Amino acid sequence: MRLVHSIASWIMKKRLHSIELFMQYPEEVQGDVLEQLIQRATQTSWGETYDYSSLKGRDDFARRVPLQDYKSLEPWITRMMEGERHALWPGKTKWFAQSSGTSGGPRKFIPVSKESLENCHFKGGKDMLALYLANHSESSLFEGKNLIVGGSAQVHEINPNAYYGDLSSIIIRNFPFWAQFRQAARESLTLLPDWETKLQQITERVCKEDVTMLSGVPSWNVVLLRRVLDYSGAKTIAEVWPNLELYVWGGMSLGIYKEQFERLLGKPINYLQTYNASEGFFGIQDRFSQGIDDMLLMLDYGIYYEFIPETSWTDEQPKTLVIHEVALNKGYELVISTNGGLWRYRTGDVVQFTSLSPFRIKVTGRTSYSINLVGEELMESHVQKVLPRVCDKYNAEIEEYTMGPSTQVRQGVARHEWLIEWNRSPLDLKGFTRDLDEGLMQVNCDYAAKRYNGLVLEELHITSLQQGHFYRWLSQEGRLGGQVKVPRMRGDRSILDSVLTSQEL
Numbered sequence: 001m002r003l004v005h006s007i008a009s010w011i012m013k014k015r016l017h018s019i020e021l022f023m024q025y026p027e028e029v030q031g032d033v034l035e036q037l038i039q040r041a042t043q044t045s046w047g048e049t050y051d052y053s054s055l056k057g058r059d060d061f062a063r064r065v066p067l068q069d070y071k072s073l074e075p076w077i078t079r080m081m082e083g084e085r086h087a088l089w090p091g092k093t094k095w096f097a098q099s100s101g102t103s104g105g106p107r108k109f110i111p112v113s114k115e116s117l118e119n120c121h122f123k124g125g126k127d128m129l130a131l132y133l134a135n136h137s138e139s140s141l142f143e144g145k146n147l148i149v150g151g152s153a154q155v156h157e158i159n160p161n162a163y164y165g166d167l168s169s170i171i172i173r174n175f176p177f178w179a180q181f182r183q184a185a186r187e188s189l190t191l192l193p194d195w196e197t198k199l200q201q202i203t204e205r206v207c208k209e210d211v212t213m214l215s216g217v218p219s220w221n222v223v224l225l226r227r228v229l230d231y232s233g234a235k236t237i238a239e240v241w242p243n244l245e246l247y248v249w250g251g252m253s254l255g256i257y258k259e260q261f262e263r264l265l266g267k268p269i270n271y272l273q274t275y276n277a278s279e280g281f282f283g284i285q286d287r288f289s290q291g292i293d294d295m296l297l298m299l300d301y302g303i304y305y306e307f308i309p310e311t312s313w314t315d316e317q318p319k320t321l322v323i324h325e326v327a328l329n330k331g332y333e334l335v336i337s338t339n340g341g342l343w344r345y346r347t348g349d350v351v352q353f354t355s356l357s358p359f360r361i362k363v364t365g366r367t368s369y370s371i372n373l374v375g376e377e378l379m380e381s382h383v384q385k386v387l388p389r390v391c392d393k394y395n396a397e398i399e400e401y402t403m404g405p406s407t408q409v410r411q412g413v414a415r416h417e418w419l420i421e422w423n424r425s426p427l428d429l430k431g432f433t434r435d436l437d438e439g440l441m442q443v444n445c446d447y448a449a450k451r452y453n454g455l456v457l458e459e460l461h462i463t464s465l466q467q468g469h470f471y472r473w474l475s476q477e478g479r480l481g482g483q484v485k486v487p488r489m490r491g492d493r494s495i496l497d498s499v500l501t502s503q504e505l
Contacts, residue, residue: 015130022299023358027324034058034304037337044086046076046343058322062306067317067335067344070108080111080341081158088341089113095174096158097167097278109164110278116340117174120301121167124274124281127298131286132246132272144212144243145184147202148172149220155191167278184209195480203227211241215248217485218257219400223471225264236266250274252485254293255388256398260423275363279347280338283361294354294362299323302339307332308346313367320344326353331379333367350381369489373405373414374457376450378440380488386439393435394426400470403489404496406461414450415458419499421465433462465499473502 022029038055041047050065079087081096088111095112112121133139148168155165155173163170172183172190180187184206192198207228214221225237234240247261250273254261262268275283275295280303283295297305305323310331312318320335334347348368351361365380372378383403391398399421406417426432437459441448450457474480477498487495 015127016134018300019127019131019296023296026299026359027322029299030304030323031058033300033302034061034337037302037304037339040090040339041088041341041343044088044090044341045079045084046088046341062320062344065344067320067346068342069346073342073345076341077109077111081109081162081164083159083161088343089115089339092161093341094162095170096162096164097170098164099167099278108278110167111341112167112170112278113340115302116280116338117171119339120281120303121171121276122174122176123301124276124284124298128248128272128274128284131284131296132270135286135288136245136270139245140243141212141246142182144210144241146182146213146215147184147206147209147211148190149202149214149216149224167276184211199224199227203231207232207240209241210243212243213246213248214244217251218249218254218261219252219485221247221249222257222260222264225261229264237264238266244269246270246272248272248274250276253384255384256391256401258388259391259397275361277347277349279336279342279345280340282334282336283363286360294360297359297361299359304337306335306337306344307351308335310350323359326356326359328353328356331364331381350379352381365488368491369487371403371405371416371489371491373416373491374450375446376444376457377446378416378444378489382440382444382447383488385443386436390432390436390439394428394432395424396422396426396432397424399423399467400486401488402486402495402499403460404491404493407493413454413456413458416460417496418460418462419465419496420462421467421469423467425464429462429464433460436460436462463500469502470499473499476502 038047038052038061042052047053055061055064073088076088077096080093083092085092093111093113095117096109097112099108099110129141133141155163155169157163169191172187175183183190185202189198189201189205192201203224228237228240229235232240237244244265247269249271254271254273270288273285273293273295274281281298281301282303283297285293286296287294306320307322307326308318308320313333321332326332329352331350331352334349334351336345336347337343338345348366349363350365350367352364354360354362364384369380370378387398401418401420403416403418406415437451441451447457451459470486474484474486490496
């Protein structure tokens with residue numbers, strides 16, 4: 001296995017030169033990406049509609065092609081799913097990633113072309129390993145196996161030549177041989193449709209493997225680690241997988257789960273964040289110093305990036321910025337044009353730039369993940385800054401949570417309602433609530449202004465739920481699976497009411 005590790009490490013590190021090139025010449029690389037995308041799509045139905053053959057550069061592209069969301073692209077994607085050739089992207093598209101972003105949202109089917117699989121998702125996986133090995137020369141990662149906790153959905157047939165499923169299931173079905181060889185759980189297990197059955201069988205299988213890398217959404221990995229400990233009888237994961245050295249995560253904040261991981265693992269390991277969505281592989285953590293959690297924006301994956309400033313999100317056709325026009329520490333909605341056939345697509349993801357040379361980002365939330373009842377403009381990023389700190393102060397540990405507007409308020413006064421499932425509840429819930437509220441005031445001046453004397457916005461309210469409640473809710477919703485995330489905040493009560501109603505069942 002040492003020989004395999006040495007060969008794999010050498011292959012991965014060869015990619016570093018290309019990464020260095022786009023870090024040095026980001027504007028030029030992005031210009032080339034856009035030109036190549038336009039050239040490839042000139043003879044598609046979409047390209048003919050917007051006369052791609054006559055497009056002249058970035059400004060002309062932004063002026064000619066309107067911004068899109070899923071609703072506006074859905075008729076085109078439906079045509080692709082029905083087998084039409086050359087609709088949004090040349091040829092036929094075989095794979096479609098089913099995504100709702102959050103449980104309870106409308107289903108989306110994101111086209112995954114051969115180019116986006118090979119030159120985006122798989123390229124991102126190789127670059128992730130290359131960047132990790134470049135920072136950890138002593139690694140023995142390839143001497144063991146990788147365990148992926150992916151989605152619960154099978155790949156389903158749309159027609160004889162097209163399929164849909166979670167992105168993770170599509171990637172697993174198309175793994176190159178070298179990636180299949182490294183999997184701790186065979187494909188037939190990872191693609192089982194029933195989540196409980198899959199979790200049980202994977203647990204029984206992987207306890208016997210030498211797992212060196214674990215990857216997936218934090219909330220579901222915590223569930224798996226607990227199952228492994230229960231099945232094996234071990235006190236910590238270090239007893240089961242003594243050579244585990246890396247956890248690759250993404251899709252949500254690690255903040256409230258970090259302490260649980262450290263306790264379950266029983267030994268220190270490395271953590272690597274990626275930004276890999278159904279629409280594309282966008283970012284990889286390339287620095288591993290304590291406290292650093294931003295990601296390098298990957299500029300040569302066949303994805304052309306634009307950015308909508310926070311002040312323009314609600315405009316009908318907001319003006320976008322390109323890579324060299326962004327500023328540090330500002331909120332931008334990510335807009336992408338991809339080698340999968342998405343054109344000027346508004347992802348709804350909000351990013352901030354932490355570095356402009358090279359371009360590094362943090363994902364701070366979603367445009368829909370905000371509450372603005374009375375002008376408080378509370379964003380998911382505000383909560384992520386405060387909540388782990390308050391949990392640490394009160395020795396509390398959260399399993400899951402969501403929040404939204406409360407109905408139990410005085411006339412003319414609003415309030416935020418939190419539903420929290422605790423692994424370890426705070427002894428002083430009133431103090432926890434007070435400090436959480438005060439912390440949000442410190443990081444958000446609009447929230448602080450509306451909270452002044454409780455005249456417009458009352459102190460937030462926390463309702464504690466029984467352990468396992470969110471898991472049961474997801475099960476009732478038919479949404480168990482490694483890619484499903486509980487929405488953290490919503491501007492209406494749809495999620496709150498659904499969760500609370502499930503408590504009564």
